[in-house]
Amino acid sequence: MNxxxxxxxxxxxxxxxxxxxxxxxxxxxxxxxTFSEAVSRAARTRAGRxxxxxxxxWLGLHFFAR
Amino acid sequence: xxxxxxRVLRHxxxxxxxTAGIVDVVTGDPAAHGLALVAVAVALLAxxxxxxxxxxxxxxxxxxxxxxxxxxxxxALVYAVVTGAFARFxxxxxxxxxxxxxxxxxxxxxxxxxxxxxxxxxxxxxxxPWVVVLLALAAWEVQALLLQPSLTTSSWAHPTxxxxxDSVLVSHVGRSISLFIWLALGGYLLER
Numbered sequence: 001m002n003x004x005x006x007x008x009x010x011x012x013x014x015x016x017x018x019x020x021x022x023x024x025x026x027x028x029x030x031x032x033x034t035f036s037e038a039v040s041r042a043a044r045t046r047a048g049r050x051x052x053x054x055x056x057x058w059l060g061l062h063f064f065a066r
Numbered sequence: 067x068x069x070x071x072x073r074v075l076r077h078x079x080x081x082x083x084x085t086a087g088i089v090d091v092v093t094g095d096p097a098a099h100g101l102a103l104v105a106v107a108v109a110l111l112a113x114x115x116x117x118x119x120x121x122x123x124x125x126x127x128x129x130x131x132x133x134x135x136x137x138x139x140x141x142a143l144v145y146a147v148v149t150g151a152f153a154r155f156x157x158x159x160x161x162x163x164x165x166x167x168x169x170x171x172x173x174x175x176x177x178x179x180x181x182x183x184x185x186x187x188x189x190x191x192x193x194x195p196w197v198v199v200l201l202a203l204a205a206w207e208v209q210a211l212l213l214q215p216s217l218t219t220s221s222w223a224h225p226t227x228x229x230x231x232d233s234v235l236v237s238h239v240g241r242s243i244s245l246f247i248w249l250a251l252g253g254y255l256l257e258r
Contacts, residue, residue: 010199046175047114050110050257051083057171058090063244065155
């Protein structure tokens with residue numbers, strides 16, 4: 001296993017952590033919000049909503065734009 | 067009286083956007099990308115400072131809702147297929163991404179009232195676990211970035227997400243699928 005594989009595995013593990021978190025949240029204990037609820041909460045204010053959408057717009061610029 | 071830390075945390079969105087924008091420029095992305103984030107941060111900060119000088123209105127304006135409809139989804143699919151034909155980092159693709167990006171930020175700004183009232187009786191689960199996952203992703207991305215030969219030279223041995231996406235975005239199909247996912251994510255976020 002080389003450093004490339006280790007780096008990719010790191011990304012995969014973090015992704016799986018997100019999936020696991022969503023699974024726990026949807027089981028309904030109520031102690032962890034779903035991803036949707038967490039984003040909704042972040043976007044309650046104008047600064048939060050604009051911040052979230054600006055981050056999304058930046059992703060598009062970063063991957064596609066000059 | 068607010069402590070210095072509380073004052074800083076009150077502007078956390080501004081801080082995150084400004085930091086991300088500056089890091090983006092330092093790591094060799096086109097300056098316009100990072101500066102766009104800094105510009106949004108400055109505008110939000112200016113508004114927050116101005117807002118403290120005036121009395122908040124008694125009647126908070128309702129928030130503009132957004133709903134992704136089937137025709138919008140079809141339009142997004144066609145848009146992604148057509149604009150995915152443009153070369154990556156070309157001006158046509160830049161415009162194709164900038165137009166929905168600016169439109170969405172404008173909608174979020176104009177469609178959201180400045181004052182949002184919290185219901186004091188309402189208990190919500192902590193979003194901290196999600197913050198931890200996002201911070202872990204950011205930290206992993208930063209360690210890959212720092213292990214590159216330089217901040218502006220990508221490395222296959224220590225790939226950032228951008229480097230990993232290069233092989234996907236090289237083809238028309240890969241760009242179109244990625245553009246559609248990006249547009250769908252934007253619609254999803256605007257709906258929240």
